Amino acid sequence: MNRTTLSLIAAAAALAAVTGFAAASAPGGDGDSAKAAARLPVERSSLLCPAPSTSDLAETAYTSYTPASKGSGSSGKAALSPATRELTDGSGKGTGKADKPVLSPLKPGKPVAGESSGAESPALVGSADGNLAPGWTVQQTTEVAAGTGRGLLGVNCSAPDTDFWFPGASTAKERSDYIHLTNPDDSAAVVDVQLYGANGAIKSDVGEGIQVQPHSSVPVLLSTLTDKPQTNVTLHVTARSGRVAAAVLAADDKLGGDWLPASADPAGTVVLPGIPKDATSVRLVAFTPGDNDADLKVQLASPTGRITPAGHESLHVKSGMTAAVDLGDVTRGEAGSLVLTPTGDSAPVVAALRVVRGKGADQESAFIPATRPVGARATVADNRAKGSTLSLTAPGAAGTVRVTASAGTEGGTPVTKTYTVKGGTTMSVRAPVPAGLKGSYALTVEQVSGGEVYGSRMLDVPDADVPGVPMFTVQTLPDDRGTVSVPHADQDLSVLQK
Numbered sequence: 001m002n003r004t005t006l007s008l009i010a011a012a013a014a015l016a017a018v019t020g021f022a023a024a025s026a027p028g029g030d031g032d033s034a035k036a037a038a039r040l041p042v043e044r045s046s047l048l049c050p051a052p053s054t055s056d057l058a059e060t061a062y063t064s065y066t067p068a069s070k071g072s073g074s075s076g077k078a079a080l081s082p083a084t085r086e087l088t089d090g091s092g093k094g095t096g097k098a099d100k101p102v103l104s105p106l107k108p109g110k111p112v113a114g115e116s117s118g119a120e121s122p123a124l125v126g127s128a129d130g131n132l133a134p135g136w137t138v139q140q141t142t143e144v145a146a147g148t149g150r151g152l153l154g155v156n157c158s159a160p161d162t163d164f165w166f167p168g169a170s171t172a173k174e175r176s177d178y179i180h181l182t183n184p185d186d187s188a189a190v191v192d193v194q195l196y197g198a199n200g201a202i203k204s205d206v207g208e209g210i211q212v213q214p215h216s217s218v219p220v221l222l223s224t225l226t227d228k229p230q231t232n233v234t235l236h237v238t239a240r241s242g243r244v245a246a247a248v249l250a251a252d253d254k255l256g257g258d259w260l261p262a263s264a265d266p267a268g269t270v271v272l273p274g275i276p277k278d279a280t281s282v283r284l285v286a287f288t289p290g291d292n293d294a295d296l297k298v299q300l301a302s303p304t305g306r307i308t309p310a311g312h313e314s315l316h317v318k319s320g321m322t323a324a325v326d327l328g329d330v331t332r333g334e335a336g337s338l339v340l341t342p343t344g345d346s347a348p349v350v351a352a353l354r355v356v357r358g359k360g361a362d363q364e365s366a367f368i369p370a371t372r373p374v375g376a377r378a379t380v381a382d383n384r385a386k387g388s389t390l391s392l393t394a395p396g397a398a399g400t401v402r403v404t405a406s407a408g409t410e411g412g413t414p415v416t417k418t419y420t421v422k423g424g425t426t427m428s429v430r431a432p433v434p435a436g437l438k439g440s441y442a443l444t445v446e447q448v449s450g451g452e453v454y455g456s457r458m459l460d461v462p463d464a465d466v467p468g469v470p471m472f473t474v475q476t477l478p479d480d481r482g483t484v485s486v487p488h489a490d491q492d493l494s495v496l497q498k
Contacts, residue, residue, distance in 0.1 A: 039376075039483040041072040041134035047080065048245035049124040049157035050180035050259075051217055052142040055149070056119050060142040063382035064103045065111040065406060065442035069134040069482055076130020078105045080114075080138060080157075082122040083182070083216050105132055111381060111442045113409045123182045123217035124157070135482030137442070139382035143461065143471065148176060149251025151364050152461055154473030155259035156380070160184050160243040164262040166235035167285040167322065168352035168367055169248050171195070171223040176251040177260075179235060181210065181244045182217040189242025193220060196287060197230040200320050212244055219249075232324035234287035234350070237262075255356055255365040258473050263369040266290070266348035270370045273337040274391035274456030274474055275300075275330070277428065280363075281356040282327040284338065288317045292347040296340045301393045303334050306424040315340070317349055335428035337393035337454065357472065364463070366474045373452040374401060374445050375479030380457045381442040387470075388431040389458040390443070394421040397451030404446075405432040409439030421453055431457065445477055 052060040064080060079101040102114040102124055108131050128136040138157040144150045160183075169177050183189045193207035204225040212218050223229065237246045251257035264270075266289055275282060288294040294317040299306045309330050317323040330336070340351060352369040374392075383405070392401060400420045407414055412434035421427045434441050445455055455477035460470035 038486055040486050041069045041483055043133055044127065044129045045133040045136045046159055046184055047126045047136060047138050047157040048160060048182040048184055049080070049138060049140045050155065050182060050247050050249065051123045051219065052116070052121050052140055053144055053153065054119050055144045055147055057145045057147065058118060058121070058142050060116045060121055060140060061382060062103055062114045062138060062140055063111055063409065063440055064105045064138045065379060065381040066105060066108045066128065066132045067135045067377065067379055067444050067482065068108040069131070072131040072134050074131065076128065076132035078126065078128030078132040078136060079103070080124050080126030083125050108132060109406060111406055111409045111440065113440060123180070125182065125184045125215055135377060135379050135480040137379040137381050137480060139380065139475070141382050141459065141473070148253055149257030151256030151258060152459065152471035152473045153258050154459060154475055155247055155261060156475055158245045158247065160245050162239040162243050164237040164246045165287070165289070165350040166248050166260055166262055167287045167350050168260055168354055169222060169233050169235045169250065170231055171226055171229050171233060172231045173229055174253045177222045178219040178249045179222060179237065180217060180219050180247050180249060181212050183212040183214060183242060183244050185242055186214050187242060188213050189244050190240040191244055192238050192240060193225065194236045195222065195225055196234040196236065196320060196322050198232065198322055202226045232285050232322055234285070234322045250367070252365060255363050258366045260352065260367040261369050263350035263352055264372050264478070266350050268342045268346060268348055270340040270349060270351045271337060271393065271395055271454045272351060272353050272368050272370055273393045273426070273454045273476065274368055274458060275336050275338065275353065275355055276357060276458060277331055277333055277335040278357055279331050279355045280329050280359055282330050283324060283354045284327055284351065285322060285324045286315060286317050286349050286351040287322050288319055288347045288349045290347040291319055293318050294347045294349045295343045296346065296349065297343050299339045300330055301337045301339050301395055301424055301426045303425055303427065306339065314343065319347065335391055335426055337391065337426045339395045364471055366472055368456060368474050369476065371454060371476035372478035374447050374455050374477055376447065377480055377482060378445045378455060378477035379442060379480045380475050380477055382440050382459065383431055383443055383457070384440055384459065385433055385437050387460050389428060390431040390455065391426060391428045391458065392419060392421045392453055392455045393426040394423050394451050394453050396423060398423045399450035399453040400448040401453050402446045402448050403432060404444045405434045406442040408434055408437045408441045411438035412436045412441065418448065423451060
């Protein structure tokens with residue numbers, strides 16, 4: 001092995017450990033390259049939380065949690081702070097001061113909570129390193145008692161990236177959808193926002209070249225990007241330079257509001273887990289970004305197996321055009337998950353669901369985007385003693401997962417339970433609760449054996465203004481990417497030279 005190859009190995013290992021990006025593995029001649037790579041905890045993580053609400057009635061809770069990870073060291077630090085503002089001393093000279101952190105986690109395995117209120121709550125920018133970095137998760141949960149977008153608005157604060165897809169957004173008159181763009185870096189980011197409707201790309205110059213200044217956040221009202229309202233659109237966010245975190249705050253005049261997170265990357269098979277058993281309306285929105293159309297089989301993974309919704313056996317998605325279908329009360333009183341699989345030579349798609357609970361004037365809504373499997377470990381924070389429901393689905397072979405409820409923010413002892421999900425089914429259970437719980441807590445879900453398992457957590461709280469229909473939000477449970485693959489020294493990375 002030459003000196004250049006050795007240097008590449010060292011560089012790849014350092015990149016993976018520090019940034020959390022998986023190192024590329026060159027195929028070995030004996031086919032055992034996968035065995036040659038070790039998985040190590042990431043050493044640094046970044047998370048960004050969008051500004052929670054424009055309502056004066058908003059009450060927001062932030063909950064931070066890092067699971068304990070082997071090999072992550074004995075020390076670390078983390079902080080989640082308001083987007084920095086350049087202050088002056090009166091002479092025009094910047095002082096460089098910033099607001100104090102909203103959260104400052106101290107150790108893995110112990111969740112911490114903070115709060116804010118009103119319409120002036122800012123976006124937050126955070127980082128963690130050392131033993132607080134692997135799997136670091138922050139949940140932002142906002143209660144809005146009345147007005148457009150009322151309800152429980154929940155979102156997992158996300159890592160910065162350069163490309164996002166949001167099927168399920170809207171520019172309809174009854175909706176006020178904002179895309180929140182947050183820049184964590186020291187230089188400005190330049191972002192393009194493109195909408196796609198039922199007939200393809202929606203022309204607009206307003207969404208091009210949006211400047212997001214360093215350590216700041218910009219909300220963009222989607223209806224200002226077009227003069228022709230459309231009920232169902234797909235939003236594509238790309239960063240020309242820099243990187244941002246992105247999430248859509250969707251507010252409906254009648255159905256309340258919630259956050260629409262980005263869909264998982266385009267894929268042939270798509271899983272959308274955790275439709276509540278009492279959902280009265282479910283809308284599927286899908287989009288294919290490639291040059292070819294997608295033909296999909298639509299199935300519901302119910303508690304007893306996969307079933308095909310009557311009248312909605314398949315979905316054709318034309319290239320570059322948003323497709324939407326109303327599935328009604330597809331769950332028929334049983335919790336389920338939607339599974340989309342390709343038929344024939346089908347292009348990859350992104351997808352999301354809007355789910356509604358209640359009827360008439362008493363309705364609340366939430367979103368479920370397509371997600372990745374639980375993988376090695378998934379994490380979700382801000383669970384409540386009586387309000388957390390866990391949905392697990394195994395679209396293929398049966399799979400077994402281990403679920404751990406952490407200690408509470410104010411006390412409690414962790415509890416662990418194991419669940420086996422039969423192939424083709426969805427299991428919906430009340431999440432385990434720590435013994436002697438005080439405050440809120442976190443859940444981790446780890447794959448133990450069997451086929452891939454996908455999951456989500458529904459959080460609901462009573463709504464005094466809408467009796468019988470709790471405010472609710474749904475967060476999916478993708479792998480928290482707390483570890484990355486790092487090649488061993490004897491692995492040939494000469495392919496990286498090409």
